[in-house]
Amino acid sequence: MSIITPDRDLTLLDAPSNLGLRPPAPGTVPGCYKAPWALRNAGLVQRLDAKDAGALVPPRYVATWKPGDGVRNGPAIAAYARRLSGKVTEIRAAGGFPVLLGGDCSILLGPAVALRKAGRYGLAYVDAHSDFRHLGNSPHVGSAAGEDLALVTGRGDDYLTDIDGLRPYVRDEDVIVLGVRDEEDLRDFSDSGVAFIPGTDIDLDRAKEVLVRDELDGFWIHVDADVLDPSVLPAVDSPTPGGLDAAQLTELLRGLLALPGAAGLEVTILDPDLDEDGSQAALLADILVQALA
Template sequence: MHDTYPRFLEEELDEITPEEALFHVIPVPLEQTVSYGGGTGKGPSAILRASSQLELYDGVSNPSEHGIWTAPPVETEGPLSDVVGRIKGVVERSFALGKLPVLLGGEHTVTVGALEACRAAFGEIGIVQIDAHADLRDTYEGTPYSHACVMRRACDMGHTVFQAGIRSLSLPEVAFRKSHPVHYLDARDIAKHGIPEQMLPDGFPERIWLTIDVDGLDASVMPATGTPEPGGITWYQCHEIIEKAVSGRRVAGFDVVELAPVKGLHFPDFTAARLVYDTMGFVSRSAIKESL
């Protein structure tokens, strides 16, 4: 198990307790509802192993100085409702310690458990989603827990959603975005006009959860994902979105999901690990951190 799920940045950092760390890295190797390419169940392990190649300096600061603890992987066998419940429980334990959970997926469904924990702990919050797909379907292929339904479940919980980088929607999803308070900055708009200085709308909740589906990135940056879409955002556009999302806000936690490793192709795994660490940097530098 240790070889499969090493600690995040294990080569660089000494082992510490959950109480000593701001960031709780939680592997969730879930793969039950993938609808095109497979492999997301191997994503968390690949990210953790690739993290051994990271430098502690992220180009601006050393996010690891706030402490990084890696939890055992969440058990992902069994009914999806049970898996979501287990994820919720693990995230709630991090919240109880005043820490910031960082989920490594696994398919995007892992986010549902985290958002249920947010609802229980904080009430309604803002969800900032980087993704190629809207994920607003009510059900998909027979289940409301599909990775294509994650943001619909967030809306059902009463959370406020902002989507960035979207470039694939079904017609019912288009209608849902018009009839519900779903805010968005689609990839086409980013390509034409860039990212506005005030990215989030007035009145967007101060407390947020950030969910990053790696297929939000262009396939030239992230080819290892199960449902790729052309025309994605660049690496530094992704950085800009994250930085503007967390600046001056209370970040409950974040996730990076939908990496589907390709045998012999190492750079996407490292890219995902770097994205996790860079996001820790943006949070630790820019967000309001209640636990520090």
């Protein structure tokens, strides 16, 4: 196993893309693009004593879409993934540990492409949903934030799944999904090699079996804020009951980050439009500080 783990020289990069989400209401745009600002307002950069890599501005969000149009904002997502891949590569080349502040889950394509160029990497996917919709299990595709795990494992249009001829960015057997709690979502994995641990179970030994293997050069960590129970953090686009509490998520992230080969982390889906007093951003910042510091 050729594990390459940079020194934990935390480098924060804003990836404020909302391209992968549907409009929350007619005439509005998803508010998750504001999440990096909210987390910064909670003092995240200073509290982590992290380097600040600034922001990668995404293309324009276009709300119009109908079934049959393919992936909403698909070409813009692909273009952004290429640019985000380059930024992640730059951070790692400088010895940094990238921490991406999203944005929606479609930002995963950027680091997935970057790490695929560097070798063979796994993925710890911490999320309340499978995000595994593709034409093999659905009549049509739509918003990439509900499809990003399918896309990075090679399921979808070439322009998204085969950037620079690298499909798949992550192999099925190199992925473990933690926190999914919808039975229909779990069924999506039935014909794949993707490992999963449902609900609030935290099995770091199983995660280690998938992520720390001789075949892998390391792994990326995806964290969707909706993995937290809505009683803890409801400011997300699809709150789903039965999630983790703050202490459980902190424990899970600490455990994953302690494994050899952790190569970076992204946090997604917090919507400050649903968090008027900033308390939920502050809670998420607390979790990240306790896990990363």
